Amino acid sequence: MKDVNKFGINTICTHIGEVKDEQFKGAISPIYMATSYAFDGVDVKRYPRYFNTPNQEMLCKKIAALEKTENAMIFGSGMAAVSTSLLAFLQKGDHVVLQQTLYGGTYNFVVEEFEKFGIEYSFTKSLSIKDFEEEIQKNTKVIYIETPSNPLLTITDMKAVSKLAASKGIVTMIDNTFASPINQTPIDFGIDIMIHSATKYMGGHSDILAGAVAGSNEHIEKIFNMGKNLGGNLSDLMVWMLERSLKTLNLRVKRQSKNALKMAKYLAVHPQVYQVYYPGLKGHADYKLAKKQMKNFGGMMSFELKEGIDALKFQNNLKLIKPSMSLAGVESTMLSPTQTSHALLSPEERAKQGIKDGLIRFSVGIEETKDLIKDIEQALAKLK
Ligand code: PLP
Numbered sequence: 015m016k017d018v019n020k021f022g023i024n025t026i027c028t029h030i031g032e033v034k035d036e037q038f039k040g041a042i043s044p045i046y047m048a049t050s051y052a053f054d055g056v057d058v059k060r061y062p063r064y065f066n067t068p069n070q071e072m073l074c075k076k077i078a079a080l081e082k083t084e085n086a087m088i089f090g091s092g093m094a095a096v097s098t099s100l101l102a103f104l105q106k107g108d109h110v111v112l113q114q115t116l117y118g119g120t121y122n123f124v125v126e127e128f129e130k131f132g133i134e135y136s137f138t139k140s141l142s143i144k145d146f147e148e149e150i151q152k153n154t155k156v157i158y159i160e161t162p163s164n165p166l167l168t169i170t171d172m173k174a175v176s177k178l179a180a181s182k183g184i185v186t187m188i189d190n191t192f193a194s195p196i197n198q199t200p201i202d203f204g205i206d207i208m209i210h211s212a213t214k215y216m217g218g219h220s221d222i223l224a225g226a227v228a229g230s231n232e233h234i235e236k237i238f239n240m241g242k243n244l245g246g247n248l249s250d251l252m253v254w255m256l257e258r259s260l261k262t263l264n265l266r267v268k269r270q271s272k273n274a275l276k277m278a279k280y281l282a283v284h285p286q287v288y289q290v291y292y293p294g295l296k297g298h299a300d301y302k303l304a305k306k307q308m309k310n311f312g313g314m315m316s317f318e319l320k321e322g323i324d325a326l327k328f329q330n331n332l333k334l335i336k337p338s339m340s341l342a343g344v345e346s347t348m349l350s351p352t353q354t355s356h357a358l359l360s361p362e363e364r365a366k367q368g369i370k371d372g373l374i375r376f377s378v379g380i381e382e383t384k385d386l387i388k389d390i391e392q393a394l395a396k397l398k
Pocket of ligand 1: 091092093094096117119160164189191192210211212213214223224225340355
């Protein structure tokens with residue numbers, strides 16, 4: 015399994031990063047649950063917080079293969095991956111440029127914590143490359159992007175950002191959660207570090223909380239050095255579950271993307287729908303850019319109902335689609351970002367990012383779209 019590049023995506027998902035069961039020859043990875051290993055006679059002292067138990071190490075190989083990088087690391091949550099990566103590259107007196115539209119938790123982490131570390135930050139005014147350039151300062155060390163973004167599915171030009179950053183010796187990081195490595199491999203566009211809430215598509219069944227980071231050996235070593243101090247590792251049971259989930263990543267994400275495109279087209283012409291935000295719709299402002307960067311457009315979208323239709327009542331009327339937190343499970347879910355992912359942002363900040371109170375985020379699952387459409391129809395009919 016040395017040359018992973020020769021394998022197709024489903025083979026990578028299924029076989030790379032398996033822990034071989036040398037003792038019983040089982041067909042799947044055994045779990046090594048030990049938190050204590052011999053300290054003598056082993057190259058690296060194994061301890062779960064050092065991210066180097068057998069299951070942890072092997073899972074990282076699968077994630078690195080998916081992101082086409084040299085190395086990867088896994089964490090106890092997406093936020094542990096985000097915070098550890100940023101803190102690994104930023105010190106007192108450094109500056110980071112972040113894109114304007116970001117997952118609410120990342121935004122909160124920056125505005126609530128960075129000042130106490132003496133780290134300076136700026137958010138771009140828009141996603142245009144000119145606006146990224148404008149925010150760069152002499153002490154800028156990192157540019158951080160998220161594309162497609164949560165919850166409005168904005169698209170950032172990865173190639174333009176990486177070119178700008180490289181010209182100034184700045185490291186680039188992307189939150190690649192929404193696309194997953196199936197729909198987008200940012201390293202192809204020059205991005206250095208890929209971050210995931212593995213709680214989402216990588217896990218895919220709404221039962222794992224995890225994070226992942228992929229990049230070069232040099233970059234991952236830097237993140238490891240911070241990670242071992244912060245201690246945001248993942249338990250081996252969750253590691254094992256994540257490895258199992260990743261075997262079906264391509265199958266799930268492809269189906270979710272296909273379903274989402276159908277659902278976006280249906281919602282876009284619905285008389286009770288005001289607007290749909292999905293990069294796969296030709297009317298989306300960045301459709302062409304999304305097409306260039308993404309293989310499929312993903313399973314996530316947002317939409318607004320027409321004025322006077324209560325978004326909360328609509329979601330509570332749904333019978334099949336679950337009005338629930340988080341995203342990317344095989345089951346379809348909806349939520350109001352103002353009450354969940356972006357609840358901690360002030361109304362002014364939400365308005366700046368274009369997140370309206372009536373916005374509904376739709377995570378499309380693997381069900382039959384005709385059943386999802388029927389569910390939406392009956393939920394809307396009750397509001398007439
Ligand atoms: N990044 C994005 C785009 C997310 O949507 C989330 C969570 O919703 C996170 C990061 C944080 O991940 P976690 O909940 O696994 O900490």
